[in-house]
Amino acid sequence: MTIADQVTGSTIAGTAGAKPAGTKPRAAAPAITLPAIGERELRLDLFRGLALWLIFIDHLPTSLLTWFTIRNYGFSDATEIFIFISGYTAAFVYGRAMLESGVVIATARILRRVWQIYVAHVFLFTIFLAEISYVATRFENPLYTEEMGIMDFLKQPDITIVQALLLRFRPVNMDVLPLYIVLMLALPLILWSMKWRPDVTLGLSVVLYAVTWEYDLYFSAYPNGFWAFNPLAWQLLFVFGAWCALGGARRMSRILASPVTMWIAIAYLAAAFYVTLTWYVPQLSQFMPKRIEQWMYPIDKTDLDVLRFTHFLALAALTVRFLSRDWPGLKSRWLRPLILCGQHSLEIFCLGVFLAFAGHFILAEVSGGAAMHALISLSGVLIMWGVAWVISWYKRVADKSGAKTKNAVGNADLAGGG
Amino acid sequence: MKAKVLLSLILLCGGLAAPVARAGDAAPAASPPPAACELPSYLLTSESRLPKVAHAVKAGKPLDILVVGSRSTTIPSSESSSYPARMEANLKEKLPASEVVHVSVEIQSKKTAEEAASTFVKLMEAKTPTLVIWQTGTVDAIRSIDPDEFRSAVTDGVVALQKAGADVVLMNLQYSPRTETMISAQPFLDNMRVVAQEHDIPLFDRFAIMRQWNDQGQFDLFSPSRGPELAKQVHDCLGRALAQFVIDAAHLEPAQQQN
Numbered sequence: 001m002t003i004a005d006q007v008t009g010s011t012i013a014g015t016a017g018a019k020p021a022g023t024k025p026r027a028a029a030p031a032i033t034l035p036a037i038g039e040r041e042l043r044l045d046l047f048r049g050l051a052l053w054l055i056f057i058d059h060l061p062t063s064l065l066t067w068f069t070i071r072n073y074g075f076s077d078a079t080e081i082f083i084f085i086s087g088y089t090a091a092f093v094y095g096r097a098m099l100e101s102g103v104v105i106a107t108a109r110i111l112r113r114v115w116q117i118y119v120a121h122v123f124l125f126t127i128f129l130a131e132i133s134y135v136a137t138r139f140e141n142p143l144y145t146e147e148m149g150i151m152d153f154l155k156q157p158d159i160t161i162v163q164a165l166l167l168r169f170r171p172v173n174m175d176v177l178p179l180y181i182v183l184m185l186a187l188p189l190i191l192w193s194m195k196w197r198p199d200v201t202l203g204l205s206v207v208l209y210a211v212t213w214e215y216d217l218y219f220s221a222y223p224n225g226f227w228a229f230n231p232l233a234w235q236l237l238f239v240f241g242a243w244c245a246l247g248g249a250r251r252m253s254r255i256l257a258s259p260v261t262m263w264i265a266i267a268y269l270a271a272a273f274y275v276t277l278t279w280y281v282p283q284l285s286q287f288m289p290k291r292i293e294q295w296m297y298p299i300d301k302t303d304l305d306v307l308r309f310t311h312f313l314a315l316a317a318l319t320v321r322f323l324s325r326d327w328p329g330l331k332s333r334w335l336r337p338l339i340l341c342g343q344h345s346l347e348i349f350c351l352g353v354f355l356a357f358a359g360h361f362i363l364a365e366v367s368g369g370a371a372m373h374a375l376i377s378l379s380g381v382l383i384m385w386g387v388a389w390v391i392s393w394y395k396r397v398a399d400k401s402g403a404k405t406k407n408a409v410g411n412a413d414l415a416g417g418g
Numbered sequence: 419m420k421a422k423v424l425l426s427l428i429l430l431c432g433g434l435a436a437p438v439a440r441a442g443d444a445a446p447a448a449s450p451p452p453a454a455c456e457l458p459s460y461l462l463t464s465e466s467r468l469p470k471v472a473h474a475v476k477a478g479k480p481l482d483i484l485v486v487g488s489r490s491t492t493i494p495s496s497e498s499s500s501y502p503a504r505m506e507a508n509l510k511e512k513l514p515a516s517e518v519v520h521v522s523v524e525i526q527s528k529k530t531a532e533e534a535a536s537t538f539v540k541l542m543e544a545k546t547p548t549l550v551i552w553q554t555g556t557v558d559a560i561r562s563i564d565p566d567e568f569r570s571a572v573t574d575g576v577v578a579l580q581k582a583g584a585d586v587v588l589m590n591l592q593y594s595p596r597t598e599t600m601i602s603a604q605p606f607l608d609n610m611r612v613v614a615q616e617h618d619i620p621l622f623d624r625f626a627i628m629r630q631w632n633d634q635g636q637f638d639l640f641s642p643s644r645g646p647e648l649a650k651q652v653h654d655c656l657g658r659a660l661a662q663f664v665i666d667a668a669h670l671e672p673a674q675q676q677n
Contacts, residue, residue, distance in 0.1 A: 226564055
């Protein structure tokens with residue numbers, strides 16, 4: 001058994017009476033507390049699994065299924081869920097490691113995880129190269145001569161591939177892993193600082209976010225432009241997730257339980273839903289005051305717009321309130337596929353990106369049409385589930401045979417993400 | 419609980435089955451142009467107006483339209499089937515016979531919005547169109563220009579065109595499903611919508627329109643065909659839609675429209 005299988009996690013926000021017991025820290029009275037070992041927090045897995053499915057569906061061309069993804073009902077989307085939960089679980093696993101084995105060991109383990117994610121990214125890039133090269137040689141529809149200009153980078157592979165290895169050249173849909181790599185690289189620093197003063201760390205994170213907005217800081221990309229997810233802004237969600245995991249959630253529990261919070265969250269979500277509606281039903285936009293529109297738009301995904309962040313907070317607050325951690329449904333067979341996928345997030349994320357590429361490819365080369373589209377979406381989700389199941393099964397078997405020799409260290413999968 | 423989940427799964431499957439049936443119905447209509455061009459009316463209307471176009475037509479003055487575009491404005495080797503030419507033909511058909519309509523095209527091949535906008539002052543000195551249809555965004559998306567820079571470039575361009583005394587229509591990117599995994603269109607679509615809103619000018623949503631055609635099965639935009647037929651049909655429909663859009667945004671009299 002690895003620790004991952006025993007890990008609990010406080011609740012996302014700890015309302016449902018997370019046991020406020022700290023682990024036995026070696027250092028005297030650390031500033032952070034970790035929840036007691038007990039049952040695994042299934043809600044985290046559930047929502048991360050959900051985020052993975054939604055990201056997969058959002059990466060496919062638009063179809064009917066796309067209407068089930070949350071980005072159509074408000075400002076934030078699956079990426080927010082994903083980064084938040086990743087911050088939460090990463091802090092949880094490696095925070096424990098830092099308390100138990102010290103900063104150096106924890107840092108080494110985090111770096112190992114970063115390496116895994118990096119390799120996964122390079123692997124996906126190779127697949128992307130294969131796809132784009134194929135399309136470049138086969139597709140000559142005169143309607144799209146201009147769009148084929150995107151293939152120009154194939155003419156200088158020497159530059160492109162090196163830039164890709166430096167994470168500066170990132171094709172569409174390959175933005176999340178580089179963001180995650182940078183956030184994980186910062187994790188030792190974040191955890192070390194959290195160990196000292198969690199609230200100050202969160203405060204610094206907010207300051208960095210504000211400075212990023214004020215001075216328009218960004219990571220540059222190749223051939224030009226910038227990272228589609230600015231790590232300097234998105235770190236806020238990641239650090240906030242870490243802060244929640246290391247005791248912040250518990251301290252917020254009273255705020256989260258108050259009906260005022262609930263109504264504010266509901267009102268905000270309703271307003272966001274209405275705004276989103278105006279994007280799809282343009283007739284509605286005449287009921288939108290022009291001044292609000294001008295203040296609100298554009299809702300910036302790159303720099304994690306405040307509207308998106310608060311939308312995520314509202315969603316999370318309601319989720320924590322209405323979905324208790326001992327809800328029996330979490331153990332039901334029906335949610336099992338989602339939870340399984342959430343438990344192996346790095347693998348399933350990469351698989352999802354690959355399946356989205358493959359799905360595009362089939363739609364383009366074999367046949368388009370709604371039937372094919374639906375089939376691809378459904379089989380993609382089924383494949384993700386199947387693979388997650390196989391990984392779980394393998395881990396169980398491997399753990400059983402390796403239990404005597406292996407030291408039970410935290411499982412990177414829990415901290416995974418991707 | 420289980421029953422609820424089951425129910426939602428059933429609904430999901432039902433929902434998935436529906437578009438299959440729809441796609442089947444639409445397929446036979448794909449060949450003759452007019453049926454294939456069909457669009458829901460919200461894609462062809464705008465809240466913003468084209469006062470100068472309206473004035474020119476009412477006063478019986480010639481309607482001079484300039485299309486500033488890029489390579490996707492044309493079809494290689496068949497200029498007369500491209501959407502500006504089709505729009506001209508359609509406008510002539512729909513407006514009173516006495517109305518003189520002239521459409522010229524300015525191709526800014528491989529230029530970003532910023533590069534194109536920098537030519538506008540000179541361009542507008544040389545020509546004095548009543549209406550400029552500025553189609554942009556593709557090159558910026560391919561080069562993944564900073565969306566904020568893109569937005570200010572489009573803003574500058576629009577202001578320059580308006581200062582020179584023309585009505586402006588913005589036209590966004592093509593819907594290109596084959597390159598969807600490679601070109602990120604969304605930030606550019608969003609920013610063009612913002613600029614259009616801020617300056618109260620009509621936005622011809624080429625992206626949504628072409629996607630509608632593809633989703634409804636009127637055109638298969640995934641098709642790898644090398645011949646120009648598909649491009650010609652799509653441009654014909656775009657030209658029709660654009661003519662309709664301009665007439666609607668200029669609030670030209672229904673009597674004139676019916677001709």
